[in-house]
Each structure stands twice: as structure tokens, then as C-alpha cells.
Amino acid sequence: MNSILVKKTTDVLKGEIILPGSKSESNRALIMQALCKQPFEIQNLSIADDTVTLEHLLKTEIASQQTEINVGPAGTAMRFLTALLSVTPGEWLLTGTHRMLERPIKLLVDALRNLGADIEYTGNEGFPPLKIKGKDLNLTNEISIDGSVSSQYISALLMIAPTLPNGLVLNLTGVVASRPYIEMTLAMMAELGIEHSWTNNTIGIKNQPYQANDLFIEPDWSGSSYWYSLVALSKEANIKLTGLKDHSLQGDSVISKIMEDFGVKTDFLKDGINLTKTSDKVTVDFIDFEHCPDIAQTLAVICAGLGHNCTFTGLESLKIKETDRVAALQNELGKYGVTITQEGLNYHIDCSKSSINKAATDTFINTYHDHRMAMAFAPLVLKVNSMEIEDPKVTGKSYPHFWEDLEKIGFECTQSELNTTN
Numbered sequence: 001m002n003s004i005l006v007k008k009t010t011d012v013l014k015g016e017i018i019l020p021g022s023k024s025e026s027n028r029a030l031i032m033q034a035l036c037k038q039p040f041e042i043q044n045l046s047i048a049d050d051t052v053t054l055e056h057l058l059k060t061e062i063a064s065q066q067t068e069i070n071v072g073p074a075g076t077a078m079r080f081l082t083a084l085l086s087v088t089p090g091e092w093l094l095t096g097t098h099r100m101l102e103r104p105i106k107l108l109v110d111a112l113r114n115l116g117a118d119i120e121y122t123g124n125e126g127f128p129p130l131k132i133k134g135k136d137l138n139l140t141n142e143i144s145i146d147g148s149v150s151s152q153y154i155s156a157l158l159m160i161a162p163t164l165p166n167g168l169v170l171n172l173t174g175v176v177a178s179r180p181y182i183e184m185t186l187a188m189m190a191e192l193g194i195e196h197s198w199t200n201n202t203i204g205i206k207n208q209p210y211q212a213n214d215l216f217i218e219p220d221w222s223g224s225s226y227w228y229s230l231v232a233l234s235k236e237a238n239i240k241l242t243g244l245k246d247h248s249l250q251g252d253s254v255i256s257k258i259m260e261d262f263g264v265k266t267d268f269l270k271d272g273i274n275l276t277k278t279s280d281k282v283t284v285d286f287i288d289f290e291h292c293p294d295i296a297q298t299l300a301v302i303c304a305g306l307g308h309n310c311t312f313t314g315l316e317s318l319k320i321k322e323t324d325r326v327a328a329l330q331n332e333l334g335k336y337g338v339t340i341t342q343e344g345l346n347y348h349i350d351c352s353k354s355s356i357n358k359a360a361t362d363t364f365i366n367t368y369h370d371h372r373m374a375m376a377f378a379p380l381v382l383k384v385n386s387m388e389i390e391d392p393k394v395t396g397k398s399y400p401h402f403w404e405d406l407e408k409i410g411f412e413c414t415q416s417e418l419n420t421t422n
């Protein structure tokens with residue numbers, strides 16, 4: 001496996017970055033395109049590996065009735081295709097990477113089975129691979145699902161809902177996590193003419209046709225978080241992120257508000273946003289990530305970089321993502337003496353024994369097949385002089401040109417064959 005040596009060449013960051021399109025918006029657009037009877041265009045589709053994979057699966061493998069459908073590490077593709085293939089005539093084996101086979105899917109499979117789907121586990125009960133026989137789902141049109149584990153299950157059900165003979169009445173139980181992703185799904189469906197009702201915890205969608213309408217994918221706010229981090233950890237910075245808008249479908253756009261408390265100002269321009277560093281002071285010590293789990297790693301590293309003790313909550317879903325992200329953060333921040341300790345649902349980040357900023361340290365960062373581990377840690381180089389990061393290609397999952405963009409604003413990134421046993 002390769003690694004990348006990242007060095008800073010300046011403390012003053014200036015430049016303009018073009019982020020990839022949102023992978024969440026892109027993957028929804030592709031599923032809806034497959035469900036819509038008339039063609040439409042998707043503009044600014046993400047170049048993320050997960051989106052490229054999903055597009056290939058839909059337009060080539062599923063279209064030509066290949067039986068084995070492998071989503072690789074793409075969680076949304078796994079969950080969205082489980083629902084889509086349940087209503088697509090054919091016999092399918094849906095599988096993914098080793099880690100994907102550890103990511104739970106029982107709640108979604110149970111919900112689909114209650115609607116009438118024919119799905120079997122071919123490995124461990126509750127986990128992919130799944131053997132799916134696609135058919136009409138007409139056992140009932142009203143089901144319940146626990147909303148506290150993954151919003152992806154709910155988005156998957158909602159997207160097929162208008163194609164079900166009697167539509168869908170979906171009751172959400174428990175505390176609904178990652179809610180903005182459900183709102184994103186419904187908002188994009190609305191762009192394609194789909195009406196819904198959402199009263200208390202019940203979402204209703206009648207049987208109705210998707211209506212063709214070209215979709216535009218906004219740049220990725222989750223990917224913007226690494227640039228916010230670079231600005232927060234710099235001495236001086238002025239970075240433009242092209243194309244991002246104030247009113248976004250992406251819940252991770254909340255990063256612009258969160259970062260005000262970390263001394264980063266966001267100016268919304270006609271064609272993007274401008275980030276400037278305004279202060280070294282941090283004015284927040286408790287952050288809830290229940291509705292924006294993908295930016296938790298970024299913020300943990302920002303706190304470590306600024307030597308700021310902080311309590312995080314809403315991290316439950318992090319344990320079932322590309323890796324156990326809480327454990328991964330504990331291991332890698334631990335290399336700098338920063339600890340994360342759990343107390344009930346709260347996680348305390350303690351920098352009192354941190355080696356960051358005290359002396360130049362060359363540390364090897366393991367990435368656990370997780371794009372966000374690599375990208376969340378890279379900005380810390382501003383405080384530690386240089387670091388070596390495992391498996392640079394891992395960023396491809398959402399942001400393939402991340403290292404090139406870092407070089408553009410003045411970092412040296414040198415890829416090398418890894419000869420350690422890390």
C-alpha cells in the first residue's frame with residue numbers, strides 16, 4: 001500500500017478550490033434517473049468513486065441483468081440498491097467490500113420484506129451480501145422503521161415509494177438521525193414532481209410518476225470541511241470554494257455556522273464562498289453531530305490542532321461507517337497525546353497532554369480504508385510540520401483530487417511505496 005508525505009511550505013493560505021459535486025446528491029440523482037420513465041440530465045455529477053461505481057452498476061451491469069452487483073465500499077449505493085433491486089425484475093446478488101459486509105442492513109431488509117420483498121442473507125444474518133428477487137411489492141403500503149441507526153435506509157425506501165402500487169406510509173420510530181439527508185431525498189424527489197406529506201413522524205408518498213427535469217448537483221459541503229480546517233489551523237488564510245451556496249440541500253453546510261466559533265468567517269458570494277481566518281479563539285466547547293456525522297472527524301482534528309478541549313455528542317452512527325470512526329480517531333489522535341474518552345453519549349476531547357505545536361513531529365497516520373480519516377488529518381500538518389498518511393487513494397471515495405488541491409495552495413505532497421509494517 002502507498003503512503004503520502006505531506007509538508008507545509010507556508011502558513012499563509014490563499015487560493016481557489018473547485019470541490020467535486022456532492023456524492024449524496026449525485027447518488028440520489030442516479031437512483032431517481034433509473035426510476036424515471038423519461039430521460040433527464042444530471043449536471044455536475046460527482047467524480048467520487050462511489051458515484052462512478054453506482055453509475056456504472058445502474059447503466060451497465062443492472063441494465064444488462066448481470067447477477068452479481070458489487071458496490072465496493074459505497075454505503076449509499078448498497079442501501080439505495082437494496083430497495084431499487086427489490087422492485088427491479090431479476091435475480092440479484094448485492095455485495096461489497098469486506099467492510100461493507102460488516103455494515104448492518106437488517107432494518108432496511110425487514111422494512112422491505114414487510115412490503116413484500118424477497119431478500120435473503122447469503123452470509124451473516126443482518127448484513128450483506130443479499131440475494132434479492134425483484135418483484136412488485138404489494139403486501140402492504142404502511143410500515144415502520146427505526147430512524148436512529150441510518151437515514152440511508154429511509155432515503156432508500158422513500159425513493160422507491162412513488163413506484164409502489166399503493167405508495168408508502170412510512171412511520172419513523174426512535175430519534176431520527178441524520179435528518180437533513182432525509183430532507184435532501186424528499187427535496188430532490190420534489191424537483192422531479194414527487195409530492196409527499198410529513199406529519200410528526202409519518203411520511204406519506206402516493207403512487208405517482210417521476211417527472212423528468214434536469215438536476216444540478218451542488219459542490220460537496222462535506223468536502224469543504226477540510227478547507228475550513230486548513231483555514232482554522234493556518235496563521236492567515238483566504239480561500240475561495242467555487243459554487244457553494246447559502247441555501248443548500250446538504251446538512252453539512254452547517255459547517256459554515258460551526259466554524260464561526262473556530263474563528264473562520266464565511267462570505268457568500270455570487271459564485272461560491274470565501275473563507276477567511278478572523279481569530280485564534282475558540283468559543284464553543286460542546287458540539288452535536290447527530291445531523292452532520294460526516295464532519296465529526298474534521299472537527300475532532302481541528303480541536304486537537306488548536307489544543308482546544310471539547311465535548312462531542314451524536315457520534316453513534318460513526319461506528320458503522322467506513323470504519324469505526326470513533327476508534328480510528330482515538331488511535332490516531334492518541335499518537336499526538338490527544339485523548340477521546342466516552343461518558344455515556346458524550347465524548348470528551350482532551351488536549352492537555354498533546355504534543356501538537358510543541359515540537360515538530362513526524363507521525364504516520366493510518367486511515368482504515370476511510371477517506372475522511374485521510375482528509376481530516378491532512379490539515380494538521382500546519383501544526384506538526386510534516387506527516388505521512390497511509391493510502392492516499394482512499395480519498396477517491398468522495399474527493400479524488402484532494403491531494404492535487406492541497407498542492408495548489410502550497411503543500412508538498414509526495415507519494416511513496418510504504419515500506420513500514422504499519
Ligand SMILES: O=C(O)C1=C[C@@H](OP(=O)(O)O)[C@@H](O)[C@H](O)C1
Pocket residue numbers: 023024025076149150151152155177178181293294317
Ligand atoms: O444519505 C446519504 O447520502 C448519507 C447519509 C449519512 O449516513 P447515515 O444516515 O447512515 O448517518 C452520511 O453519513 C453518509 O455519508 C451519506
Ligand SMILES: C=C(OP(=O)(O)O)C(=O)O
Pocket residue numbers: 073074075076077294321322372398
Ligand atoms: C459514511 C459515508 O459514506 P457511505 O455511508 O455512503 O459509505 C461517508 O462518505 O462519510
